[in-house]
Amino acid sequence: MVFPGHGGLGSRRLLLSCLLLAAWGTGSGQLHYSVPEEAKHGTFVGRIAQDLGLELAELVPRLFRVASKERGDLLEVNVQNGILFVNSRIDREELCGRSAECGIHLEVIVDRPLQVFHVEVEVRDINDNPPVFPVKEQKLFISESRMLDSKFLLEGASDADIGANSVLTYRLDSNDYFTLIVNSKNEENKQIELVLRKSLDREDAPEHNLLLRATDGGKPELTGSVQLRVTVLDVNDNAPTFQQSEYEVRILENSDIGTTVIRLNASDPDEGMNGVISYSFNSLVSPIVLDHFNINSNIGEIIIQGNLDFEEVNLYKIRVDATDKGHPPMEGHCTVLVKVLDENDNVPQIAFTSLSLPVLEDAQVDTVIALISVSDRDSGENGQVTCSLTPHVPFRLVSTFKNYYSLVLDSALDRETTPGYEVVVTARDGGAPALWATASVSVEVADVNDNAPAFAQAEYTVFVKENNPPGAHIFTVSATDADAQENARVTYSLVERRVGERALSSYVSVHAQSGRVHALQPLDHEELEMLRFQVSARDAGEPALGGQVTLQVFVLDDNDNAPALLGPEAGVQAAGVSQLLWRSVGAGHVVTKVRAVDADSGYNAWLSYELQPEAGGARSPFRVGLYTGEISTTRALDEADAPRQRLLVLVKDHGEPALTATATVLLSLVDSGQAPKAPSRSRALVDAAGREASLLDVNVYLIVAICAVSSLLVLTLLLYVALRCSAASPTEGACGPGKPVLVCSSAVGSWSYSQQRRHRCALGRARPRRTSWPSAPVFQLVHHQKLLANGKI
Structure with missing residues (x-):
């Protein structure tokens, strides 16, 4: 389904999400x-x-x-x-x-x-369970004197399935004496009875074996069966009888084991073994009766064999059978009701419900703190309970109903004075002697949110080496809140802002619970020297209160940039660049200058120059300034010097380990009388003998050429700046910072910096580097870098 004016796939996803949420x-x-x-x-x-x-x-x-x-x-x-x-x-x-x-x-x-x-x-459900009878064989003992149409109850089968799969039908194997009747009140209660259709004759057939089958309603049908073994008994026509059909006995709970409850007496007018009676509990007597009572089978005496507890069972119904020893035996029945009398043997029970904790210190008087219910398992006066509180607490009990109380505030609370109370409730029953119990509840006084999270310092300075792994932990902020519970639960978040053209959250993140600050990406000292941002801490109170802390993250430089050559020498390593030099120059004459820059800073960007020795160990008439890169002569040139000189200059920074670059300078020595050919590239011509007219002509040409090149350069720069300013976004100002490369030289060395980035720090714009030997704070930062590199901080 696609809605007009919307994308098909996006609309379907939106509609499906809405339907799922609904x-x-x-x-x-x-x-x-x-x-x-x-x-x-x-x-x-x-x-x-x-x-x-x-x-x-x-x-x-x-x-x-x-x-x-x-x-x-x-x-x-x-x-x-x-x-x-x-x-x-x-x-x-x-x-x-x-x-x-x-x-x-x-x-x-x-x-x-x-x-x-x-x-x-x-x-x-599938029909995977057949009907199952509780026993494999059911035994029935039927006297031969039983009348026709007598019914005998049978145990039915059960089916673990449900529905039609558990609907059972019963079928009895064909025989001459018995038929089957099934009375179905409902599917859960089917009464199966065996009906006598022909008089039994023990002498003719003392036993009948029948097969009863149960079939469920599943497809396919499953069947279970049970063997019915009917034993025909001889006639014993008088059953034992009791004087009463029901007896009632009262006895105190906790009576001693072995105490006699009652002694029964049944009579049988039969003679011989048919008149000898034994007593027993009926098979339908519950297990709890068998656990607490026993009967003497010979004299019919019922005694206690388990502890009687009024609170658990106060009435026992015991069915007793008196069976003679005739053939077949006959039974007489009576019922004994044992009523257990109560004693005061249970202490009151106290329960706290609907606790409204903690209690705010500005809660109103009569505020309900908790509901209390008391109970006593005893009866009568033994179960009547009264309650009281410990004194000197700002609470009281209010009776709301029988055995129900409310714990309410009785006076104003002050958390600063008392942060909590231990309230003890005492419950006492009316027995003799009385029993009592206590229960306590800790009532904590909760503070209102009147304290904002606070940091130990307003600002922290953090040093991080560049090229850190993504997700590296750089710092942990921690704020404390003088409030309690939720009002003191502090969460942390970044105060989002722009860092140049990117969001602050693309550089760092802060864990909301722990305050751990992580760098999300490797930091580059050449791109970002210092990142300044704020972390906010807010509590969970209503209304929430917050505080902020400022982090200044200085990105320490790592020596990850090799020196880069500037000018024609940058490509000289492969092809070489030739320069012409008059043989007549004297010692100390500056021939040319090798220029290089290092994008690192500090010691990592401090460059030195070395002249590699020539093959064969021959001493070169040239030298290079250790920190200036100027190539000059060490002596006057003579005819013995080779007409072509190849100089290999090694440029090395002071990082650990140091990174290097090489420059090759080719010099062609020309006699003063020779006319040099026009060079294909910019060359330095030096005439040691020097004629003023020739030098003047050369200087004029050089001045004209420099002016022309400078004019072209200025025009190009103006056009470039105009294009940059027209394309710059409003947040970058009228004109964004450029990418200059500054090289500063001095008598003691060369300190080079790279500004090939938009900004130096997280203050929104790049700050130009100093073009002189660094001051004490810069050396301190370099010192931090070296200590960090050596694993000392």
Whole structure:
């Protein structure tokens, strides 16, 4: 779907994002899939990335992942194609039991930006569980005297599946004596009864073996079976009887083990073994009765064998069977109700709810601090509880309902005087003797946000060597806040501004919680000598308060730039440049000058010049100034000197390690009587004998040539400046700084600087370098560089 006036792809993404956000806000899940249980590994579930509107190329960069609170390994997503598939065996019955609805809830998480999607995967039931009976064989004992149409209850089967897969039908194998009746009140409660259709004759058939089958409603059907073993018993026509059908006994809780509860007596008019009676608890008696009571099978005495606790169980219903020893045995029944009487054996319980902590120091009197509920498991007066507070606290208790209190503020608070209170509540019951308990709550007095974060210093100076690795830690700012809790939780951020043409955040970043300042990219001393910026610290109070600190980051120079030759000598190493020199010049005559520049600064840019010795060890009649680069003669030239002299000048900086460059100067020695040919390049002609007229002519030509070249240079510079100023942005001013290369010489050496960058520091414009020997502060900075390079700082 494409909206008019918008890009197709961008509009689709915007619409899909809006729909996903709307679905997220209104429903518990954005996507719904279904998969049958027991599906094989790799079974396709859905194109989850496509349905969520995520591009496949974004899945890995945005850390696409799927999490589940349930079995996290059941489903998996292929991050290459965005398909959700079955990863391991899914058993619906193991996952959800017999719940009608079964699903796996997935959380789909992507970062940058963070988004969370909810996906529900329904697990559909398949008929993979057959009906199961609780036992493999059910035994029934039926007297041969039982009347026709007598019914005998059978245990039914259960099916772990749901729906139609768990609907069971029962079938009994064909026989002459019994039929099956199934009374279905609902699917969860089917009563299966075996009905006697033909009189039993123990002498004819003492036992009947029947097969009961249960079939579910799934496709295909699954069947379970149980063997019914019916034993025909001989006649014993009198059952034991009790004097009462129900007995009631009262006994105190915590009575001693072995105490007699009651002694029962049943009678049987039969004679012999048919009249001998044994007593037992009915098979339907709950396990808790068996844990607390025992019965003597011979005399019918019920005794205590476990501790009786009124607060846990105050009434026990015990069904007792009296069984004779006839064949078949017959039973009589009675019920014994054991009522447990209460004693004051439980201390009161105190619970704090709805705590409204901490309490602001400017909170109003009668402000509710907490709700308190008290209880006592005893009954009557033993369970009646009264409460009180420890004295000398600015709080009081207000009764709101029976056994419910409110802890309210009784007087004004002052955090500076008392930052917190330990409030003790005492609860006492009405028993004799009374039992009591205490509970305490720490009430912290919270401060209002009246202190801004503060730095130890208003400004810090940081030294960082250039060419640092990206993300390097350069400094850690730390501010303290005198407030408490959220009001003292400080976060840090950069005060964004422009550094030349770039944003400050492209150079450095600050971690919001730790205050660690990192350089996001390698810093270049030749591009940026000093970066000055502010870091803001704000607390989390309402309203938030903040403070700032200034960081001056000096980028220390590293010797990463080799000397660069200027003028024609820059290309002389490969081809060489010739100069003409009269043989008649004397000692100390300056022939030419080698010029070089180093983009570094300090010692790294301090250049020296050396004349490499000639091959064969011959002594050259020339020398070069150690720091000036001037090539001059050491003696008068004579006929023995070769007509062509090749000088190799080594230019070296003072960095560690030192970087070098070489320049080659070719000199052609010309006799004073020879007329030199016109040079192809600029050459220095020196006539030691010198005729004033020739020198005057040469000087005139040189002056004219210099004036012409200077005029052309000035015109070019004016045109260049005009073009730069017309193209400059408003933030750069009328004219941006140029890229000059300054070389300064002195008697003690050459100090060269490079200004081939827009700005020197983070103050918005470049500052020109000094063109003389550096002052004491510069040497101090160089000293810092050397100490940093040697690992001493």
